[in-house]
Amino acid sequence: MSETTRAGDPGRTLRAVQISSLGTYVPPRVLTNSQLEQMVDTSDEWILKRTGIRERHIADDDVATSDLAVEAARSALAGAGVTAADIGFLVVGTTTPDTFFPSTACLVQDRIGATRAWGFDLGAACSGFTYSVTTAMQMVASGAHDHALAIGADVMSRIIDYQDRTTCVIFGDGAGAVVVSPAADPELRILDFAHEVDGSGGPALRMPAGGSRLPASHDTVDQRLHYVHQDGAAVFKFAVRKTSEICHRILDRNGLRAADVDLFVSHQANRRIIKAAAGQLRLPEEKVVINIDRFGNTTGATIPLALADALADKRLKKGDLVLLASVGAGFTVGAMLVRWAY
Numbered sequence: 001m002s003e004t005t006r007a008g009d010p011g012r013t014l015r016a017v018q019i020s021s022l023g024t025y026v027p028p029r030v031l032t033n034s035q036l037e038q039m040v041d042t043s044d045e046w047i048l049k050r051t052g053i054r055e056r057h058i059a060d061d062d063v064a065t066s067d068l069a070v071e072a073a074r075s076a077l078a079g080a081g082v083t084a085a086d087i088g089f090l091v092v093g094t095t096t097p098d099t100f101f102p103s104t105a106c107l108v109q110d111r112i113g114a115t116r117a118w119g120f121d122l123g124a125a126c127s128g129f130t131y132s133v134t135t136a137m138q139m140v141a142s143g144a145h146d147h148a149l150a151i152g153a154d155v156m157s158r159i160i161d162y163q164d165r166t167t168c169v170i171f172g173d174g175a176g177a178v179v180v181s182p183a184a185d186p187e188l189r190i191l192d193f194a195h196e197v198d199g200s201g202g203p204a205l206r207m208p209a210g211g212s213r214l215p216a217s218h219d220t221v222d223q224r225l226h227y228v229h230q231d232g233a234a235v236f237k238f239a240v241r242k243t244s245e246i247c248h249r250i251l252d253r254n255g256l257r258a259a260d261v262d263l264f265v266s267h268q269a270n271r272r273i274i275k276a277a278a279g280q281l282r283l284p285e286e287k288v289v290i291n292i293d294r295f296g297n298t299t300g301a302t303i304p305l306a307l308a309d310a311l312a313d314k315r316l317k318k319g320d321l322v323l324l325a326s327v328g329a330g331f332t333v334g335a336m337l338v339r340w341a342y
């Protein structure tokens, strides 16, 4: 039976799906708070206190999102013990694609040699990773494909205004990728996902120009409209409220309590947001992964970068119940429950 026929079979039973491996990549160059002090009117003390960030990685001028994504994807493939040719589907959650078209997914597909894969880019800003994993999971659960790649990758430094102290201190560049496959042990799988959008929040976080609404012109460049514009306080409040709300919802409907969670891995936008949300969930500090100090907000890459640190520190182990959460521009909101498979 061809893959197309299998994928279209409406009576097909869903399969349990696991995250088989994780790969990450950050560009080597580091931008510290003290370097930012030389660029805008800010201070190491303010940045650390208000955001928790000490430094972030910044791509060189000739490096684009697909370059980071390819490195992360290759590392994830090696970890899963599958070849690029085994991948049937790939999705790249990104806000900073190399170009509008071709998609970054097409560039990655070609570079890694995923000769049998199809795929696309997914626009969900800081929820790019949770949404991408959910999408890839469906491809495997349905039986359409045996192995899929979900990538979150961004070169935020390309759309950040390094004259705007309210945004330039926050963001960094990076990528993370996971291979999702049928679960070897049905207990160790992605248990559930919960996603929402609230489009009424759009004005709070956006890049005003460059799309079909306001195409690039001398004016849009002069007015600095090709950069991230943010109402920080509005995003902050929404993020705290929604992170805890969606986490409560996904736990409740799985008959779980916060006490059952072994590790909480939230999007890393601001240490205060993560701490406030974790507090509302009554999660003790040792169950909360925070690595924003080293990477800043890498948009689609924060959750895989945090998972990678937790794996390296052995804070994340086979069988652990992991709660992922994200809030991003849109607004997009996401949560996933994963019984870690390796």
Ligand code: UT7
Pocket: 041, 042, 043, 046, 047, 050, 051, 126, 165, 166, 167, 169, 205, 231, 232, 233, 235, 236, 239, 268, 269, 270, 273, 297, 327, 328, 329
């Ligand atoms: O991934 C999703 C995307 N983004 C987010 O989740 C971000 C959510 N928001 C935040 O993380 C925080 O709102 C920020 C970090 C962006 C700002 O922190 P805040 O504590 O909300 O500060 P604020 O915007 O209320 O500003 C307080 C003061 C202001 O000065 P005045 O008006 O009180 O004199 C700002 O101008 O801090 C000033 N300020 C700075 N001072 C030094 C803003 N940015 C800076 C800076 N350095 N970099």
